[in-house]
Amino acid sequence: MLKFTKIERPSTPREAYELLRSSKTARVIGGGLWMRLQHRAIPCVIDLSACGLDQIEESDDAFVIGAMTPLSALESHADFARATNGVFTAAVRDIVGPQFRNLATVGGSLYGRFGFSDVLCALLALECEVKFTGAGRMSLADLCEEGYPRDVLERVVVHRRPYQASYKCLRRQATDFPVVNVAAAYWGDEWHVAVGARPCRARLLTGSQLGLESKRPSREELARALEAVRTLPFGSNYLASAAYRRHVAGVLAVRAVCEAAGMEVPAPLEGRFEDEAKALGAEGAEE
Numbered sequence: 001m002l003k004f005t006k007i008e009r010p011s012t013p014r015e016a017y018e019l020l021r022s023s024k025t026a027r028v029i030g031g032g033l034w035m036r037l038q039h040r041a042i043p044c045v046i047d048l049s050a051c052g053l054d055q056i057e058e059s060d061d062a063f064v065i066g067a068m069t070p071l072s073a074l075e076s077h078a079d080f081a082r083a084t085n086g087v088f089t090a091a092v093r094d095i096v097g098p099q100f101r102n103l104a105t106v107g108g109s110l111y112g113r114f115g116f117s118d119v120l121c122a123l124l125a126l127e128c129e130v131k132f133t134g135a136g137r138m139s140l141a142d143l144c145e146e147g148y149p150r151d152v153l154e155r156v157v158v159h160r161r162p163y164q165a166s167y168k169c170l171r172r173q174a175t176d177f178p179v180v181n182v183a184a185a186y187w188g189d190e191w192h193v194a195v196g197a198r199p200c201r202a203r204l205l206t207g208s209q210l211g212l213e214s215k216r217p218s219r220e221e222l223a224r225a226l227e228a229v230r231t232l233p234f235g236s237n238y239l240a241s242a243a244y245r246r247h248v249a250g251v252l253a254v255r256a257v258c259e260a261a262g263m264e265v266p267a268p269l270e271g272r273f274e275d276e277a278k279a280l281g282a283e284g285a286e287e
């Protein structure tokens with residue numbers, strides 16, 4: 001069972017940050033849904049619920065999302081969905097259930113950098129920054145790659161771009177952890193493809209790394225992207241083998257890029273996916 005000796009409820013992110021800095025054993029709590037799975041005693045938790053970080057602000061340039069915003073609030077934000085091609089809504093709709101998503105926060109989801117995270121995978125493909133109280137702003141891609149400071153995550157900034165985007169995920173059944181997830185987005189004249197649940201945390205590949213040059217990629221470009229995604233490291237766990245994940249990640253990436261580009265997957269590629277799936281056979285699920 002998770003136990004807290006003391007709960008602090010500061011009224012500003014700065015106060016929360018000072019509390020965090022004043023004690024090595026203090027921990028920030030978001031929705032607490034992941035933390036509650038732990039069996040330990042935390043001497044001091046810092047609850048951010050009075051810091052005014054549960055709002056989504058919209059300007060001409062960006063959406064500024066408070067770290068304490070519940071997943072459900074962003075999921076059902078019509079302007080955000082319109083501006084991002086609905087990728088976030090698609091990404092989170094199978095996370096446990098509505099009551100759960102009313103409590104789990106955007107900040108807790110990104111700070112945790114969970115390997116399986118649909119939230120991280122979807123936002124990674126967009127132009128997205130995070131703002132910490134102490135460390136200031138950094139790109140979500142840097143946070144994902146390099147880890148995070150011991151700090152208070154205040155806000156997530158999703159810049160407005162003319163996104164063409166799509167989210168694809170494979171789950172054994174609805175509400176399970178994802179086996180593999182992929183987000184593809186075209187913006188800033190190049191493709192951005194995030195691949196998560198490998199089962200380690202999401203990796204972002206962009207334009208030349210993917211071999212994708214055009215907004216409407218040719219079959220050859222898609223074949224290059226398929227190979228690029230499959231060269232990422234994949235691992236095995238109770239949900240699927242590395243070989244199965246590698247296969248599925250490639251398929252989902254090509255389908256996501258094609259959907260975002262508003263085109264069908266070329267028939268020879270779909271045929272190739274079927275042949276590969278047959279060759280993988282029963283090896284798929286367990287290794």
Ligand SMILES: Cc1cc2nc3c(=O)[nH]c(=O)nc-3n(C[C@H](O)[C@H](O)[C@H](O)COP(=O)(O)OP(=O)(O)OC[C@H]3O[C@@H](n4cnc5c(N)ncnc54)[C@H](O)[C@@H]3O)c2cc1C
Pocket residue numbers: 027028029030031032033034035036037048067068094095096103104105106107108109110111112114116117118119120151152153154175176177178
């Ligand atoms: C049973 C279960 C199934 C799940 N399934 C999925 C799934 O399929 N897909 C998916 O994407 N996610 C899934 N999740 C993860 C979930 O969506 C949330 O990402 C997770 O619960 C963390 O959000 P939280 O608000 O509960 O964070 P918390 O549990 O409160 O915190 C998580 C971590 O982040 C730190 N933290 C929280 N907020 C801040 C902040 N503002 N600043 C600094 N540090 C902070 C905490 O100290 C802690 O280390 C699942 C979680 C559970 C428990």
